Amino acid sequence: MKEVLIVAIVFGSILLALAIIPGTILLAIKFFRGGLSAEDQAEEAKMIQEIYKGLARMENRVESLEAILLDHEGSKRAAQKGS
Secondary structure (H helix, E strand, O other): OHHHHHHHHHHHHHHHHHHHHHHHHHHHHHHHHOOOOHHHHHHHHHHHHHHHHHHHHHHHHHHHHHHHHHHHHHHHHHHHHHO
8 A cells, every 4th residue: 555655746746847847947938038928928838738737637547547556456455365
């Protein structure tokens, strides 16, 4: 069970980092440019939507991996009890 918790923490940290780093980069770009035109705002909105969609897909993958790990661990325990 500890292994699953460790994996969940690692993947959760990765998701959090992937959410924070692009946001920080976008804020830095906005700060250095001094403001955005309407075209730049549209491009920024598109980039944020792409990041959000990518994070949603990654979250689904992490959940799938966690389920696989839990199933694998459950089958290990069942095999150990049967022995």
